Every structure is written in C-alpha cells, then in structure tokens.
Amino acid sequence: MARTSPRDHHDNERIPVGERIASHAVGDLLRGVTRHNAAGQALAGVTLLAIAIPEQLATSQLAGVPAFAAMIAFIAATFAFILFGSNPIVSVGADSTIAPLFAVALLRIALPDSPQYYAVVAATAVVTGVLVMAVGLFRLGWLADFMSVPIVTGFLSGIGVIIVVHQLPHALGVTAGGDSVLQRLTSLGQHWGHLSGWSTGLALATLTVMVLGEVIDPRLPWALAAVTAGAVLSSTLSLAHHGVEVLGSVSVGWPHWRLSWFTLHDWGVIAMTSLTLLVVIMSQSAATSRSSADEIGVADDLSRDFVGIGVANVAAGLLGTIPVDASPARTTVSQLAGGRTKLVAVVAGGGALLLSPLAGVARTIPLASLAGILLFIAGRLVKLSRLRSIAHTSRVEFAFALVAMFGVVFLGVESGLALAVALAILAQMWRSARPRMVELGRREGTTSWEPYDAKSVEGVDHVLAVFFDEDLFFANAGVFRRELHDLMHRHPKTRHVVLDAVAISDIDFTALATLGQIARDLDRDHVTLSLARANDAVRHSFARAPDDVLRGLKHYDSVDAAASHAMKGG
Numbered sequence: 118m119a120r121t122s123p124r125d126h127h128d129n130e131r132i133p134v135g136e137r138i139a140s141h142a143v144g145d146l147l148r149g150v151t152r153h154n155a156a157g158q159a160l161a162g163v164t165l166l167a168i169a170i171p172e173q174l175a176t177s178q179l180a181g182v183p184a185f186a187a188m189i190a191f192i193a194a195t196f197a198f199i200l201f202g203s204n205p206i207v208s209v210g211a212d213s214t215i216a217p218l219f220a221v222a223l224l225r226i227a228l229p230d231s232p233q234y235y236a237v238v239a240a241t242a243v244v245t246g247v248l249v250m251a252v253g254l255f256r257l258g259w260l261a262d263f264m265s266v267p268i269v270t271g272f273l274s275g276i277g278v279i280i281v282v283h284q285l286p287h288a289l290g291v292t293a294g295g296d297s298v299l300q301r302l303t304s305l306g307q308h309w310g311h312l313s314g315w316s317t318g319l320a321l322a323t324l325t326v327m328v329l330g331e332v333i334d335p336r337l338p339w340a341l342a343a344v345t346a347g348a349v350l351s352s353t354l355s356l357a358h359h360g361v362e363v364l365g366s367v368s369v370g371w372p373h374w375r376l377s378w379f380t381l382h383d384w385g386v387i388a389m390t391s392l393t394l395l396v397v398i399m400s401q402s403a404a405t406s407r408s409s410a411d412e413i414g415v416a417d418d419l420s421r422d423f424v425g426i427g428v429a430n431v432a433a434g435l436l437g438t439i440p441v442d443a444s445p446a447r448t449t450v451s452q453l454a455g456g457r458t459k460l461v462a463v464v465a466g467g468g469a470l471l472l473s474p475l476a477g478v479a480r481t482i483p484l485a486s487l488a489g490i491l492l493f494i495a496g497r498l499v500k501l502s503r504l505r506s507i508a509h510t511s512r513v514e515f516a517f518a519l520v521a522m523f524g525v526v527f528l529g530v531e532s533g534l535a536l537a538v539a540l541a542i543l544a545q546m547w548r549s550a551r552p553r554m555v556e557l558g559r560r561e562g563t564t565s566w567e568p569y570d571a572k573s574v575e576g577v578d579h580v581l582a583v584f585f586d587e588d589l590f591f592a593n594a595g596v597f598r599r600e601l602h603d604l605m606h607r608h609p610k611t612r613h614v615v616l617d618a619v620a621i622s623d624i625d626f627t628a629l630a631t632l633g634q635i636a637r638d639l640d641r642d643h644v645t646l647s648l649a650r651a652n653d654a655v656r657h658s659f660a661r662a663p664d665d666v667l668r669g670l671k672h673y674d675s676v677d678a679a680a681s682h683a684m685k686g687g
Contacts, residue, residue, distance in 0.1 A: 149205065149458040161454035162464025165208060167338030168450050169465060170472075172213075172494075174344070174364065174479060175487040178287070179216035179280065180439050181229050182238065184364055185476050187211040188469060189372050190438035194429035195466035199459050202425025203418035204406045206456040208447035208465070209429045213494045214401060215394050215442050217279050221529065222390040226383050232375070235437065237387060239375040242440040244391040246430025249398055253423030260399060265541055267507045269400050270500055271518030272537045275525025277498030280491055287488035290316025290360050298526050313360040316485040319347050323489025336454045340490050347486030348479070356483065364482045372436035394440055396538070402426055402443040409448050413457050446497065517544055552587035554600035557617060557676060564677040566617070579612040580680045581605065582649075586620045591627035598631055605644075612644055613683035617676050619650040624658050633664035640666065645683055649676040 150158060169191055177187035191210035198209040219241050227234035252258060282301050286293040290313025293304040323343040330339030350356065357363055379387065403419060410417035422443075429441050451461050508515040517540045525533030557566040558574040566582055567574050581604060587593060605611055624632075636646050648659075651672055659667050673679035 147458065147460060147463075150460050154457070155460065157455050158458050158460040159464050161451055161456040162461040163468065164336055164338065164454040165447060165451050165456070165461055165465040166468040166472075167341045168447055169208070169210065169469065171340040171344045171487070171490055172444075172447070173211050174482065175490045175494075176211040176213050176216050177439075178484065178487055179213055179220060179283065179491065180211065180238070181220045181224065182235065182439055184479060185473075186235075186438045188473065188476060189436055190433045190441050192466055192469050192473075193372075193432040193436050193438065194426075194441040195462050195469070197429035197432045198425040199462050199466070200425075201421070201428045203421040204410055205415065205459045206409055206413060206448060206451040206461055207402075207406055207422065208444050208451055208462065209426055210441050210444060210447070211439055212401075212442035212444050213280060213491060214273065214276060214498065215397055215440055217276060217283065218393055218397060219390050219440055221279075222386065222393070226386050235373075236375045236377050237379065237383060238439050239434045239437050240379065241387050241390050241394070242430050242434030242438065243376070244387055244434075245394045245398070245440050246427045246432075246434060248391055248395045248427070249430060250424050250427030252395070252399060253420045253425075253427060256420050258399070258403060258419040258423055265514065265517070265544060266503075267511075267514040267518040268521045268537050268541050268544070270503050270507065271521030272397075272525055272533065274499045274504065274518075275522040275533055277495040278522070278526050280495035280498070284488040284491045284495070287362065287484040288317065288320035288492060289313065290362070290485065297529070313485075315356050315359050315361045316483070319350070319356075319361065319483050319485040320489040320492065323347060323486045324492050327490060327493040335450060343489065344482050344486045347483045348481040351483045352481045362484045363480065364484065364487070365480055372438065374435070375437035376434070394442075398426065398440075398442045399423070401445065405443040405445045405448050408445075409452055412452050446494065513547075514544070546592060549587055549590070550592040550596065552585060552593050552596060554597065554604065555584040555586065556604060557582040557584055559677065559680075564675070566676040566680075577680055577684070579610055580615065580683060581608050581611040581613070582615040582617060582676050582680060584617040584620065588623045589621055589628035589632070590623070590625040594628040594631040597628070598635060601635065613680065614639060614644060614646045615649055615673075615676055615679040615683065616646070617649050618652075618655055621655055622652060624655055629658065629662050629664070629667060633662065633667050636664075636666045636670065647671045647673060647679045647683060649673045649679040 170188075173187040173191045174184050177184045180187065187210075194209040194211075198207065202209070219238060223234060223237050223241065227237050252260065279298060282298050285305055286301075289305075291305065291308040291311050293301055293308055326339050326343040330337060330342075351361060351363055402422065406419055406422045407417050426441070426443060433439060433441050454461075504515070504518060507518055521533065521537040521540060524536040528536065555568050558569050558576045559566050561573045561575060568584070569576075583601065583604065585597060589597060601614070605614075639646050648655075648670055649672075651659075656672055659670060659672075662668055671679070671682070673682065
C-alpha cells in the first residue's frame, strides 16, 4: 500500500475525530484489497487466527474468566476495531499485559469464578472503554508519550515477572496460593516436593516450541501446534490421572449481560482499575499502532485508533467479557504474514466466530501447555537487552526502570503504576531543573557565536554571551541566577550580558520575576542585559511583564547583533 503523504495526514488531523470515524467506518473496510492481493490478505488472516486462538485461551487463565469469554472478547474487539479504528493490521483482543492488572485488583472485591467477579470485570471493560474513547475524541493521545521508555520498560518487565510467578504452579503441576509475589513464591517452595514431571515437561516443551518457532518462522502457528500436541498427549495418555490439570469443560454459548449496580466502594475499585488500564493501554496501543503503521507505510491516526480500542472495550463489556488491548505480538504476526489491509482482521474475526461452536474440543488442553505460552509472552515483556542498553546509556534512567519494575513486583500493579507515573514526572522535573548554562564565544573571522569548547572560538572583551538550553520556569529560575552569577564572578570586567534565548520556548511568572531582579542587579553594577533570538511568545511575555526593566530590554535577531550593538554603547 502506498504511504500516505504528510500533508494528507495533517489535513486529516484537522477534521474532527467524530466526523472522520463516521465517514471512514465502512468506506475503508476493504480499502487496499485487490484481486491480486486478496488471497494473500486472507491467508494472513488465517495465520492471525491460528496465533490468536491459543493466546486467547491462555489469557483467560490470567484474567480468571472462562476460556470462551476471552474468545468472545477477541471477536467483539476485532470487529469493533475494524469499524472504528484506523490502522489496518492492529489486532485488538484479550491481552496478557493487562489481564493480570485487572485480575489482581478486582479479586479484592469479588471471589474468583463468581458472578460478582464476572460482573465487575465487564463493568471495568466498559469504564475503561469510555476513558480510552475520550482520549481519542479529545485528542489526548500525547499523554501516551509522557512515560519514558525506560520507565515503561521497567513497568512491563514487572508485569512479566508477575505472569511468570502466577504461571509457575501450572507449569510445575503444583498447588500454590497467596496474594503477593512473595507469598506465592513461598507457597510454591513449600509444595516443591509435589512437582509433576508431566506438567513440567509439557510446559518446557511448549516454551521450547515457541522460542525455536520464532527463530525459524514467526508467521507459522507454533502456539496452536504446541497446545494441539499437548491436548493429543493429554487425551491419549490420560495425563489427567498423572496430576496434569486440563482446561476442562469450555462452555460455548451466547454472550451474557453481566452489568449490575455496585456499591460505592466497588465503583471506586472499578474506577481506579480502569485508570490503571488506561495508562497501560495508551502506552502499548500507541507504540503498536505507530510502529506497525511505519512498517507497512501508512500514516497513523492515533486518535481514531484510541476511539476504536475504546469502542472495542465497551463492546466487550456489554457482552459480559473482559477488557481488551492492542496486541504487539499478534500485530507483528499480521505484518510478518504480509497483512496490509483490514481483510486480515475480517478473516481472523470471522474465522473465530465460525469456529466458536467447536471450542468444546479445547477441554483436553493441559494448563501446563497454556502456561508455556504465557511464560514465552512474559519473556517478551521482560526486555533484558533493552534494560542493558538503558544501563549503558544512563545510570539514572536505569535506576528509574528498576524502581518501576520492583515497584510493580513487590508493591502491586496499582502502586507500581503510581510509582512509575511519579517517576516520569520527577524525571522530567529533574531534567528541566538541571539545565545547562553554556558560555559562548565568536568564531574567528565570522559572526557566528558558539560554545567555548569549539576550536577557533574566542571571547569578546566586556561581553558575556550565554546560552540556556531549557525553558525558564519556577523550577530552574534559581539555577539560572546562580550560574549567571558564577560566570559574572569569573568575568569581573563584563559590561554587557547577552542571553541567547533560542532554546527558551516559554517563560513563566517566577522566571520573569527572577530575570527582573537579575536585570536590576546588573544595572546597579552598570552592566547591560539584552536578549537574542527570542521567539514571539517569549517576546510577548516580556512585553507584558509587570516589571518595567523587563519591558525595556532590547531584543536582537542574533547574538552578534546584540553584542555589536552593546559594544557601540547602544
């Protein structure tokens, strides 16, 4: 498919999201599908379906819901995103990243495998969907960029560790309980002597198939092959009699209306859980949508994709199932299989719907095989190579990643998320509050002013030119004043100070007040202050400043012009 031009993309962004959705919902359903590529797109849909079936069954175990509920969620979410989303190959459905988030939180107010639990899960899907839709409709997608890559990496790594801890009992064939990670590990250690060789072998075999399969050809349905082989072995050898737990009866039927009225406390938990899911869904979906759009050469419309994911969650909740998310793994499979159009999702969603009556045959699938798939997925979440890269690049950001990861593991997902968001805010404040004050000199024989560490750059008598590399605001105004004072102390003969403001895009009241005091102090010492290369917004702020000395400052288009004018006594 040809890449949409940047101009087309920007023009599209100026159209209200609601109008774009109404005009495109059906019009682009099969856009890009031709007589020549239809068969290939349909085959990519079959490949996606083969990956989705075992993954959805495994995710239902994480979510604590009946196996078929995850399939209903996949079907509902797929068709909702087809109609309301923009990206042609993003796969939306039950996802192993968010499943443990709401399961851990909601099990505090409802017993597992109970009508009350299913009801609060469905309500969480609806509330989450409304929030995600609001983000898309009000174009708040920029919030997804707020958390840094190291913090998101640490957060997702923590979720990966939680998935591993939750799946080890199934993988080892032992009983383990407890609410926290430490409690579960302690319980697991107490039951270590009851380890099942068959369960452990099935889990390791499935994990091995997944790892090797990704190396050989990730487009092939290795997960489906692994769980099918496990089911055949379980049935043929009657492994249930050897301590191997199986999925059991898979109830196939129509979706159920599960929503009801809850207590104020329950609504509070649902709301907090939905906010937690919102942050994760925004981060993961934005990354999935943008990267896949780049891979297949189309312009991304993130706002519309958020609306599509929001509608998918509302649809899943109204049908009595679980919250959904864009899946990086399934989307990558679609892309590698040659998917370029929405026909891929149409085939996958339609195939899941047609195969639904046959879901009962999944009853013999060993939980150890599903655990092997989830262990593989958890391994993809714990990105050790990226953590090493972060550690090599910045020790501070690596520390942020570790705090986010261990916060999720040991404090819980909600507390860990709150800690991660707080870290993101502190990281930004830390950077903004620690700007650089760079002393400038004039390159010999030119009018160019550059940092002193460059070659052939020399100072100009009685002129101190400085460059400040951040916006000036309350958190760093004091730093600006101290560093300028230190430079003045090193250059006592300075009579003209020129501030190169090209990197200052905004300035607040506190910074203006500080600059006003600096200007008065300089004037008292018979030193002039002028600004160079300030943008219109900064100039406007100075023009409206309550301090007369700031309104009287002179502005120049270049540092050299300001310095030359000052030396002439202007």
